[in-house]
Amino acid sequence: IKLISDAGFQGEITSISTAAQQIEVFSRILKTSVTTYLNSTPETLNKNLSECSAMVCHGQHTYVYAQVLLSVLATEQKGGHVIRRLQQEVQKEAMKSNHDVTPITMALMAGFQHTRAAQCLSSMLSKDALNPADIVQLHKLYNSSDPPPVELLRIPQFLELLIDSLFKPGSKLNQEHKSKYIFLLAYASSVCDTYSVKKGGRKSINKDEVKGTMQALEKVHSICSNTKGNMELLAELETLYKCIKFAVVSLGVIKWVENIVCEPNYFSLNSDYCPIHLALLDEVVSNHPLLHSTVLQLYTTLFEGSYGEMEILAALEIKKMLVDRLVNLLSRGYVLPVVKYMAQCWQNTDTDISLIRYFVTEVLETIAPPYSQEFVSLFLPLVENDEITGSMRVDMDSDPVSEFIVHCKATHGTNPAA
Amino acid sequence: MASSIQSDTSLWLHNKLGTSNDSWTGGSIVSQLNPDILKKIRNCFQDLQPQVKLKLLLSFLHIGRRNLEQWRSGLEAILEVGLHDSEPWVSMLADLMRTFPSTGQLNTEVSAPDTNRKIYMDLLSELRKTLKKHGDQTDSVLPLECHFLNKNAFISVVGHQPQPSKHFSLKRKPKAAALKADLMQRSQEAANKVKS
Numbered sequence: 001i002k003l004i005s006d007a008g009f010q011g012e013i014t015s016i017s018t019a020a021q022q023i024e025v026f027s028r029i030l031k032t033s034v035t036t037y038l039n040s041t042p043e044t045l046n047k048n049l050s051e052c053s054a055m056v057c058h059g060q061h062t063y064v065y066a067q068v069l070l071s072v073l074a075t076e077q078k079g080g081h082v083i084r085r086l087q088q089e090v091q092k093e094a095m096k097s098n099h100d101v102t103p104i105t106m107a108l109m110a111g112f113q114h115t116r117a118a119q120c121l122s123s124m125l126s127k128d129a130l131n132p133a134d135i136v137q138l139h140k141l142y143n144s145s146d147p148p149p150v151e152l153l154r155i156p157q158f159l160e161l162l163i164d165s166l167f168k169p170g171s172k173l174n175q176e177h178k179s180k181y182i183f184l185l186a187y188a189s190s191v192c193d194t195y196s197v198k199k200g201g202r203k204s205i206n207k208d209e210v211k212g213t214m215q216a217l218e219k220v221h222s223i224c225s226n227t228k229g230n231m232e233l234l235a236e237l238e239t240l241y242k243c244i245k246f247a248v249v250s251l252g253v254i255k256w257v258e259n260i261v262c263e264p265n266y267f268s269l270n271s272d273y274c275p276i277h278l279a280l281l282d283e284v285v286s287n288h289p290l291l292h293s294t295v296l297q298l299y300t301t302l303f304e305g306s307y308g309e310m311e312i313l314a315a316l317e318i319k320k321m322l323v324d325r326l327v328n329l330l331s332r333g334y335v336l337p338v339v340k341y342m343a344q345c346w347q348n349t350d351t352d353i354s355l356i357r358y359f360v361t362e363v364l365e366t367i368a369p370p371y372s373q374e375f376v377s378l379f380l381p382l383v384e385n386d387e388i389t390g391s392m393r394v395d396m397d398s399d400p401v402s403e404f405i406v407h408c409k410a411t412h413g414t415n416p417a418a
Numbered sequence: 419m420a421s422s423i424q425s426d427t428s429l430w431l432h433n434k435l436g437t438s439n440d441s442w443t444g445g446s447i448v449s450q451l452n453p454d455i456l457k458k459i460r461n462c463f464q465d466l467q468p469q470v471k472l473k474l475l476l477s478f479l480h481i482g483r484r485n486l487e488q489w490r491s492g493l494e495a496i497l498e499v500g501l502h503d504s505e506p507w508v509s510m511l512a513d514l515m516r517t518f519p520s521t522g523q524l525n526t527e528v529s530a531p532d533t534n535r536k537i538y539m540d541l542l543s544e545l546r547k548t549l550k551k552h553g554d555q556t557d558s559v560l561p562l563e564c565h566f567l568n569k570n571a572f573i574s575v576v577g578h579q580p581q582p583s584k585h586f587s588l589k590r591k592p593k594a595a596a597l598k599a600d601l602m603q604r605s606q607e608a609a610n611k612v613k614s
Binding site: 024088194362367370371 | 444552
């Protein structure tokens with residue numbers, strides 16, 4: 001194995017258990033894998049992340065070795081946060097296999113510093129569940145005049161646990177301490193803190209936005225948790241729209257909506273053209289580009305649902321409404337992933353062609369030149385396809401389909417798709 | 419006599435840690451450690467199988483703060499033996515964990531033996547180079563906590579992000595805009611009804 005590796009054929013060594021036996025060979029494979037991750041395109045990102053994570057998690061010793069190395073790289077000025085994301089994905093992968101990596105995470109972050117806060121967090125992260133005693137203690141620590149660094153609270157697993165406990169329908173939240181959960185979530189999402197655990201010491205801290213963020217979380221949490229009828233929900237719309245401006249509230253709303261709309265019969269019981277829950281996601285999409293991919297994921301799950309309990313035409317109407325949501329996502333800047341998704345639906349031939357046609361029509365009515373080359377090369381094949389747009393063309397050049405094709409041919413070469 | 423105690427300890431460790439092929443360990447062995455046993459482990463450590471050595475060292479991560487402080491010298495003695503182990507993985511792990519009993523943190527400065535230091539430093543510097551070259555390309559890949567942050571906090575963590583590239587201009591608002599206007603109007607009516 002070492003000979004193969006020495007000769008530079010890392011890619012040929014497919015069995016990680018063989019490669020991991022020697023630290024030198026493992027290091028080379030790690031290098032190749034991290035480099036591949038750094039060269040990812042948006043399409044290959046998830047695949048590269050999960051391949052690299054699986055390799056790192058081969059053993060606990062490989063995990064510790066790689067995480068120490070990555071933690072050094074994560075402090076680099078340039079690209080450090082890209083490495084931090086890799087560390088988080090590796091952590092998630094280990095948790096998926098039921099390994100408790102919390103002690104390693106904490107040893108990389110705080111060690112013996114900020115012991116009390118670190119202990120509270122450790123105990124909750126290890127069990128992957130929150131508990132009131134530790135929350136009360138953390139609340140006290142972060143409410144003090146010299147709070148521990150905010151970066152300790154910003155462990156994604158902890159933030160997700162807070163969102164779940166506040167916004168997942170049916171989660172049992174200790175009412176007495178509810179405001180403390182909200183405080184910690186608001187604190188984590190709004191404080192600007194220059195405290196660096198690695199360097200030790202703080203230059204400045206700004207907590208101006210904690211109160212406003214808390215109020216927004218409180219309002220929306222109370223609307224979401226008091227299972228209201230559509231009428232009451234509608235009456236609260238303005239409040240919801242305002243609070244959605246906070247990213248953390250939006251994440252809560254996504255969590256809440258996801259659970260509600262994925263219930264069986266949700267759509268067959270709903271008579272509106274577009275249920276209010278999904279309209280809320282439109283607002284999330286207009287405000288938070290970073291949450292686009294999360295929302296797209298939910299939309300695609302819904303779009304691929306079978307709705308077997310409904311009549312075919314009614315189910316088709318729901319999917320058309322979902323196409324409208326996708327077009328909104330596209331018009332708010334999440335362009336290539338949406339077009340790629342629809343192109344993929346068309347290639348897989350399991351989507352009703354009328355839905356693809358509807359998508360193309362709506363997009364053509366929404367957009368105007370100049371178009372990017374990438375967009376044209378993805379979208380033009382759909383527009384040019386006779387099966388999709390044949391019925392939409394009238395006289396040469398005077399309909400949106402022909403106009404788009406003529407424009408692309410004139411400005412982007414004869415056939416960018418080829 | 420001494421050798422029989424040693425072989426007892428190594429047999430015990432072997433039964434506890436040497437049974438599976440992967441190195442993940444939950445640290446259940448930690449509840450049975452104490453200063454005496456640590457001394458015995460130190461004496462037989464060299465003769466253990468590499469897999470058992472790795473798992474033993476990794477189990478230290480599960481020792482609570484108070485015990486870490488009380489057992490510090492015993493743990494450090496084992497790590498010291500591990501540092502000179504002939505299996506590079508064992509010496510690497512012992513080096514990474516060298517600071518753990520005293521600070522609770524992992525050591526990021528691998529120093530011995532020389533071969534390990536070179537492997538580690540080479541890897542680090544090559545990845546640093548790659549990072550410098552490709553840092554911009556993957557700029558949109560952000561740590562997961564960024565999704566939760568208010569704008570100011572976001573900037574304080576990752577700085578200003580580049581504007582996403584534009585793929586077309588808009589000639590009309592999407593249907594969602596009309597839907598929002600309609601819902602806002604109905605919301606007013608609903609609010610009045612709920613009040614009355």
